[in-house]
Amino acid sequence: MKIGILGSGRMGGNIGTVLARAGHEVTFSYSRSEARLQALARHAGSHARAGTVAEAASAEVILLAVHWSQLDDVLAKAGTLSGKVVLTCCVPLNLSDTELVVAHHHSGAEVVAERLPHAAVVATFQTTPSEVLLPVYEHRHQSPRPSLLYCSDVPAARQTAAALISDAGFAPEDAGPLHIARYIEPFAMLTAQLAYGHRQGPALTYRFSRYQLS
Numbered sequence: 001m002k003i004g005i006l007g008s009g010r011m012g013g014n015i016g017t018v019l020a021r022a023g024h025e026v027t028f029s030y031s032r033s034e035a036r037l038q039a040l041a042r043h044a045g046s047h048a049r050a051g052t053v054a055e056a057a058s059a060e061v062i063l064l065a066v067h068w069s070q071l072d073d074v075l076a077k078a079g080t081l082s083g084k085v086v087l088t089c090c091v092p093l094n095l096s097d098t099e100l101v102v103a104h105h106h107s108g109a110e111v112v113a114e115r116l117p118h119a120a121v122v123a124t125f126q127t128t129p130s131e132v133l134l135p136v137y138e139h140r141h142q143s144p145r146p147s148l149l150y151c152s153d154v155p156a157a158r159q160t161a162a163a164l165i166s167d168a169g170f171a172p173e174d175a176g177p178l179h180i181a182r183y184i185e186p187f188a189m190l191t192a193q194l195a196y197g198h199r200q201g202p203a204l205t206y207r208f209s210r211y212q213l214s
Helices: 010-021 034-044 053-057 068-078 108-115 130-138 155-167 178-196
Strands: 002-006 025-029 048-050 061-064 085-088 120-124 147-152 171-174
Touching: 002 010, 002 053, 010 025, 010 034, 010 048, 010 061, 010 130, 010 155, 025 034, 025 053, 034 048, 053 068, 061 068, 068 108, 085 108, 085 155, 108 120, 108 178, 120 155, 120 178, 147 155, 147 178, 155 171
Parallel strands: 002 025, 002 061, 025 048, 061 085, 085 120, 147 171
Antiparallel strands: 120 147
């Protein structure tokens, strides 16, 4: 697939790197530094390149990976993204990253969908630290794989997301329609607390298991 990364910080950079190494054509964009974009593309390998937001937005699948405070700016540069599958890993945090500014009765993913009414929005990748993305990919042949949640109102977009999540080394966990992001985004705050609020460090994944009840 051709994948455009809108927001090439730690999360967008690592997701894009993993997907490029999995064989997808990845365009990194939206960074304060052109040199960083070029270095990121070189690090990701031969399937990656640096580009403008417009170039990234021309891909069939878009990863939205910016801080919530940058959402208006990046969407203004990207346009309507009509017909695209848009994966959003954005958590609607305040400037100090301490509280959700959209929560409980709505979600950041639903706000993105309202802003992009002609795109198929999927909430995913926000519940695992950026630091584990490359190690998980490198150990993708091990079993069992860590879980990764996703949700969307569009069945075809859910299938696309599940395929990319699997390519990244995770076990896709379909949480249902997009409004379930109202629970996924607070869960992302929990995983961030476990990853960064304790001395053990950010090497954190999670896995859902189902047991046969007698």
